[in-house]
Amino acid sequence: MLPTTSRTLDAWLARLEAAHPMGIDLGLERVSEVGRRMGLLRSPLAKRVITVAGTNGKGSTVAMIEALARRHGLVTATYTSPHLLRYNERLRLDGKDVDDATLIAGFEAVETARLDGEPISLSYFEVGTLAALWAIVGFQPDLAILEVGLGGRLDAVNIIDADVAVITTIARDHAAYLGDDLDGIGREKAGILRPGSPAVLGCRTMPASVRREAAERGAPVVALDEVFGWHGTGSGTWQWQGRGPADSTLTLEHLPDPGLPLDNAATALQTLGLAGVVLDEASCRHAFEEVRLPGRMQWVGQWCLDVGHNPHAAAYLAGRLKEMPCSGRTWVLLGMLGDKDADGVIAALASVADAWVTVTLEGERARSAEDLAGRVQASGMDVACQATSPEAGAEWLVDRLAPEDRVLVCGSFFTVAAILAWKQA
Known part of the structure; x- marks a missing residue:
């Protein structure tokens, strides 16, 4: 077997696919322990962290938060999954796909920690998530945007505490892991919420379990069509209104259609505002004109x-x-x-x-x-x-x-x- 330091990215990925008996293995105990060994849980991942969960719309919401943040001058790190053509798509540092060397170094750091003491078996997704988090810590961005995988409460991304948590939609998918009950699925997705940190709900039809979980966890709810919303203004433009600094009302006019769901665009705006960014109308327009997401319309x-x-x-x-x-x-x-x-x-x-x-x-x-x-x-x-x-x-x-x-x-x-x-x- 190749020593870890001589493996290419393709060799690492092939090894990771074969190393764990289950492709999807929900639970935080194993991944949290390796994360602890790596020092990932000792201090904040970035100056601000946003996590995004949901059944549909996660990718487009993440992409628009990233585009908006970069247009407002923030240095970003963005973790998503799965990828389309290259694994490197999963981690973007300051708007660019990460290079092979950074990923390989991350995999090596995970492997070292995994074997430091009682060996711990990790899934492909868990290793990839820990490697991405390790790279983000080293990059020291202003804002880290993390897309949660298929679940929420037991997803590897959930070892990180977020300043703002987003839930886009709740629908039936991945029934073998999450079941068919929407209330149960909502409860799992709401597992990313944290006490005192805003819970942005980007869908009008959330199961009641999401709000129950938010209340039990002490996460203040900021919901679409309650605190923030949008409406079309003709000629392919739209208006957003939401919560501004110090609970003020903020309105942004004549925003261009990004070609992605406007519920998600509105959610991205409110999420970034809650993360401490003062939204500038011109910067928001430029971001929506520029944002692209492969494989979505x-x-x-x-x-x-x-x-x-x-x-x-x-x-x-x-x-x-x-x-x-x-x-x-x-x-x-x-x-x-x-x-x-x-x-x-x-x-x-x-x-x-x-x-x-x-x-x-x-x-x-x-x-x-x-x-x-x-x-x-x-x-x-x-x-x-x-x-x-x-x-x-x-x-x-x-x-x-x-x-x-x-x-x-x-x-x-x-x-x-x-x-x-x-x-x-």
């Missing part, structure tokens, strides 16, 4: 790529496409994992889909193109092609697209990543 020519993989996300996609008239056909290239609600996603997209291409993904959790096609057909719609991979589906489709057609690629990070790589090849 990302247009590449006629192709719209979105990682949405549950009914809630699919319904949002359908709504956005309805706002964009298309004189041709809307094709849906769909690839999903076996543990996702395919029937719910298909039903949510049915109103905008003129033709379907179903594709098979690789791996143990994959769902076959045939399975997806059967579900589409059971809903009364036709499937034009069943392909062995996203790339094969795209190759079949590209020769049949009319200039006025469009393609929605969705269902999984894996589906979007495959098509992004195919487009760049």
Whole structure:
């Protein structure tokens, strides 16, 4: 076996994928102990820390908080997951993807601490999270923005105390780990809340458990459409109103549409304000003009790529496409994992889909193109092609697209990543 100091990033990632018996292993005891050994829990991670949890909308909220903070002159560190094309996407330091050397040094620091005493087994995600936190501590940013993984209370990111905690949406996803009960899911997500630190609720329909948990934990609630909100002002602009310094009311006018959910944009503004930033209208406009998030309503020519993989996300996609008239056909290239609600996603997209291409993904959790096609057909719609991979589906489709057609690629990070790589090849 290679010594740790001679491993490349790819070699490290391959080792981490094989090192722990479970890909997802929720719980804080093991990761907290290694974090303690690494000294990550002795002092604040950054001058200010924001954590973002939720079922959908975490990535776009994080991206907009980062863009807004940087436009206000803050040095940022941003941790997200999963990635699309390169693992380095998961950690951004001052707006740039981290380099291989920093990640490798982080993995080596985790490995040293993991073996310092009784050896502790860690999952791929846990090692990646600890390595990212180690890099952030060394970078000393003004603001650290941390996206929580699939859970909340037992997620590795939750070893860090945040100054402001955000919950975007609560919907059914990852049922094998979080269950199907929305109240229970809300309780898990609310596990990131801390006494005295604001709890920003970025969705209008939160389960009652979220507010109960906030009250029990002593986290003051700052909720969408109660403390802050937005409304359209025409010509593709919108207005935000929320809490300013010293509990004043602040209004920002004529903000540009970032091409991402405006509930999340409004949430990002309020979150940054609660983190101590005095919001400047011109800086906010520039941030929303510039922000980009690969794989979220990302247009590449006629192709719209979105990682949405549950009914809630699919319904949002359908709504956005309805706002964009298309004189041709809307094709849906769909690839999903076996543990996702395919029937719910298909039903949510049915109103905008003129033709379907179903594709098979690789791996143990994959769902076959045939399975997806059967579900589409059971809903009364036709499937034009069943392909062995996203790339094969795209190759079949590209020769049949009319200039006025469009393609929605969705269902999984894996589906979007495959098509992004195919487009760049």
